[in-house]
Amino acid sequence: MLTKAPRKLSVVVALVLLTITVALSFLTWQVNANSEESLLRRQLAQVGSLLGNQAAVLQVQLSDMGLVAVATDANPNAFARFADEELNDTGQSLSLWRTADGGAEMLTVQGVEPLLPQDGPESIAELEPTGELVILGILPGEPDRLAYALMPAEDNTDLVVYAESPLPPERRLTVQEGSPLYGLDLALYLGDDVGPGTLLQATVPTPVRGDTETTTVPFGNTSITIVGSSPEPLTGALSAALPWIVLGVGGALAIGGGATFEFVSRRRLVAEGLAVENERLYRQQRGIAGTLQHALLPVVPEIGGLEVAARYVAGVDELEVGGDWYDVISRGPGCCVFVVGDISGRGLPAATTMAALRFAVRAYVSEGHDIEAVLAEVRKLLDIGTDHQFATVLLGELDTSAGRLRLVSAGHLPPVLITDGRARLLDCPIAPPVGVPDPDPAPAAVVPVAGAATLLAFTDGAVERREETIDTGLERLRTAAAVAGSRPLDGMLDDLVEALATDGNKDDTVLLGLRWD
Incomplete structure (x- = not known):
């Protein structure tokens, strides 16, 4: 007995179902591959952000040392x-x-003796006073080193800070669990050329195998090329196997619809995972910026007869370093010079200018200048016409044994003095900001401070709010300071940070407190 051939409609239905199954499997594979590429690019972008911040730290460190050398x-x-x-x-x-x-x-060397580039000191002599980090290349040695230098952006300077950092043995980088680099196969190359001669360090033998992504990030006057891949699926093992699951399940007519629903559900989970990952990367980048800002700020000193504390609060919705800063320089028991300032703008230019002004103030104070002379010298370091930046600066000289506080302000709000449970904003002439010409500088304001008191200096992030006058913000700060003035100094500053916090404040805030009996 002959078997009947399948009907044309059955064959057509089978072919249509098979075509749909194959198409769904291919689409699932394509979406998963795109998700892998997107996540890998995000991971490399995070590595690039870390390298960019490291370059900023190196530039600020060398700039600080250069400015100290120039000032001394x-x-x-x-x-x-x-x-x-x-x-x-x-x-x-x-x-x-x-x-x-x-x-x-x-002139002098600290650490190990330098290897120097192949053309020796001539490469150092070619540097220009731009204040930019200059990478001089990889030097062979035991171990190999990365050479870099910086010439401060100062007129008529002839000083250069030169540094060499050792590269890991065999250029192999060990990554600890929990690091942003953990779980990735990475290789970092100096410049755009990807080859053994430009390799800085790698987590695996080079060249990196697998499906790789490449990104280039600025690093001083050159760049670093990052080549990376992931040995494990970034979207998870189940997502990587999903195309085969869809192909197997889609072969049966009864579960074809279920396979399609599974595909849509899986894609939604991947999309949610990408959103969570993006939020995590955002928080981490904000943490990097905040860490860099705190690294640029000093540790408050211990001064006999004085209690000193400070708080720095980064503005929200910002990934760049801010320009708010403070410093306290001891001049003996019960006597110090303090400074609070705010640089216009954000990012590396603001951080570099902030470091320059901070260490210039410290250098001039250490030479014995009074605060009027210090402010006059600092004004020479910044010109809004050429630097396109300005800075507000409050300088104070406190001598508790003499019961005297002297203040000079360049565009900065005066501090608050708290005595006997009352707080008042001190009277202080306000001159133009640093960077703006001041043809007739005002003398320092002298405030008697006999007896126990607390002095609170701050930046405008503590009082400025959108759609309200500055007087309203100053009164809010004065009232909060009077209420919290009886607390220990650290507790007082914590209370003020909480009381002044508002949603959407994008400006950084510095609070500096000094208390004496």
């Missing part, structure tokens, strides 16, 4: 004290050079 006329002891804080037995080499007549002479 290349004093080897001052350079040694500052460089010693950066070394900490890391195998680095930090040296100070003076350039002249196309050559360069090493």
